[in-house]
Amino acid sequence: xxxxxxxxxxxLPAVHEGHDLAALLTTAAREAGIELREGVLVVCQKIVxxxxxxxxxxxxxxxxxxxxxxxxxxxxDPRHMEVVLREATRIVxxxxxxxxxxxxxxxxxxxxxxxLSNANEADQAILLPEDPDASAARLRESLLAGGAGPLGxxxxxxFGRPWRxxxxxxxxxxxxxxxxxxxxxxxxxxGRPLEVTATATVDQLAAAAGLLMPKDAGxxxxxxxxxAPWGEGRLAETLRDPETDLFR
Amino acid sequence: xxxxxxxxxxxLPAVHEGHDLAALLTTAAREAGIELREGVLVVCQKIVxxxxxxxxxxxxxxxxxxxxxxxxxxxxDPRHMEVVLREATRIVxxxxxxxxxxxxxxxxxxxxxxxLSNANEADQAILLPEDPDASAARLRESLLAGGAGPLGxxxxxxFGRPWRxxxxxxxxxxxxxxxxxxxxxxxxxxGRPLEVTATATVDQLAAAAGLLMPKDAGxxxxxxxxxAPWGEGRLAETLRDPETDLFR
Numbered sequence: 001x002x003x004x005x006x007x008x009x010x011x012l013p014a015v016h017e018g019h020d021l022a023a024l025l026t027t028a029a030r031e032a033g034i035e036l037r038e039g040v041l042v043v044c045q046k047i048v049x050x051x052x053x054x055x056x057x058x059x060x061x062x063x064x065x066x067x068x069x070x071x072x073x074x075x076x077d078p079r080h081m082e083v084v085l086r087e088a089t090r091i092v093x094x095x096x097x098x099x100x101x102x103x104x105x106x107x108x109x110x111x112x113x114x115x116l117s118n119a120n121e122a123d124q125a126i127l128l129p130e131d132p133d134a135s136a137a138r139l140r141e142s143l144l145a146g147g148a149g150p151l152g153x154x155x156x157x158x159f160g161r162p163w164r165x166x167x168x169x170x171x172x173x174x175x176x177x178x179x180x181x182x183x184x185x186x187x188x189x190x191g192r193p194l195e196v197t198a199t200a201t202v203d204q205l206a207a208a209a210g211l212l213m214p215k216d217a218g219x220x221x222x223x224x225x226x227x228a229p230w231g232e233g234r235l236a237e238t239l240r241d242p243e244t245d246l247f248r
Numbered sequence: 249x250x251x252x253x254x255x256x257x258x259x260l261p262a263v264h265e266g267h268d269l270a271a272l273l274t275t276a277a278r279e280a281g282i283e284l285r286e287g288v289l290v291v292c293q294k295i296v297x298x299x300x301x302x303x304x305x306x307x308x309x310x311x312x313x314x315x316x317x318x319x320x321x322x323x324x325d326p327r328h329m330e331v332v333l334r335e336a337t338r339i340v341x342x343x344x345x346x347x348x349x350x351x352x353x354x355x356x357x358x359x360x361x362x363x364l365s366n367a368n369e370a371d372q373a374i375l376l377p378e379d380p381d382a383s384a385a386r387l388r389e390s391l392l393a394g395g396a397g398p399l400g401x402x403x404x405x406x407f408g409r410p411w412r413x414x415x416x417x418x419x420x421x422x423x424x425x426x427x428x429x430x431x432x433x434x435x436x437x438x439g440r441p442l443e444v445t446a447t448a449t450v451d452q453l454a455a456a457a458g459l460l461m462p463k464d465a466g467x468x469x470x471x472x473x474x475x476a477p478w479g480e481g482r483l484a485e486t487l488r489d490p491e492t493d494l495f496r
Binding site for chain 1 (some may be wrong): 342344416427447492
């Protein structure tokens, strides 16, 4: 294995609905001296959602009685809680001021991924993309059409985890790469057959890029070179089947 | 933020109890042209455990009736299951051929971290280090004494996650760095106060290094430069308090 490098893409303007993300990222890459070729572009969910218009002005939201009750209990904005409930298919856990939800995509995360930070304006909620795999695929197609590639694209977000403190970046969607590196059937260095060795490369890439994307740094994308996880998988395939998930 | 680079350290010999890991890693770094200065060395748990003698010959293990029952049910080696039960304080979930345990350290992982792959000999089980923070601290002290530094050290392992397929590398122990980058009280790029933004830098580093450490590659350590999470935290501090953990 040879070295991997991670380079931040900074200097993007505030992203609004209808903006051409591929063009903005291509410009940012050029200014950083990066050729978007043979690597993976990790893009934070927030600018993808903004470009797709997945933004709700809280002033337009009428909280339901359930949202009002949850907001009261957890000292939150009831309009925020209303948007969370609309995005959630299920409340998985509730307590300590945290609402862990399952989203329509099948993600399990705080507030169904609905976030008030890094919005363009006060009192705006940013929702997850409708279909983050499709978002990644569209962005990748536009980048390829603009002369980039071959490359993979990951749309990432920061999620909390059970049992351990602190958020870690994970992938919400991907295109042009194999999300899971499945070496079951392979052998370890001593020749013993490997039993359970399917690595979530896509999440390792998202976590690596997250090192350069603290929420107060204004860095919405990171270019990862030295990796070649080429393939055509979708992130959605890596969500556990609820039937066999021991933690539903 | 500037770029981050990840470089694999290969070519270590098979590690046995009593080996001087710091000396082996220093040699591997020199051969890779790396100066162990101003970066983080991520070392896989397995070579740390081997150097510390945390290895059990299965031939010496007498399975208890509970281990025999679990092994029968899940089609596993009863001696392996016996070692797992000895390392576990609690079985968290059981099903689909998987035994999710809480370890004495407070980690929640498959088989209490007891693994049969990448052992030096057949029919050996490798246990997690007794105190991975202490392991990291000892290794760091030896590296500093040998002329390296300043640097951080992480002992990592691959764990599965609820809800998502695929393993991801996480930290078991650390030294010389702050495991959680807590920006609560800070502001986002638009000036809005950040609510819940404590990032598990230590796990992002472990996951990033994991990209270069697939289990069949024989790469037991990765040098990460371009990061400066200096501090004196312990990984153990980042395990959630069971009292407030919604997923115990």
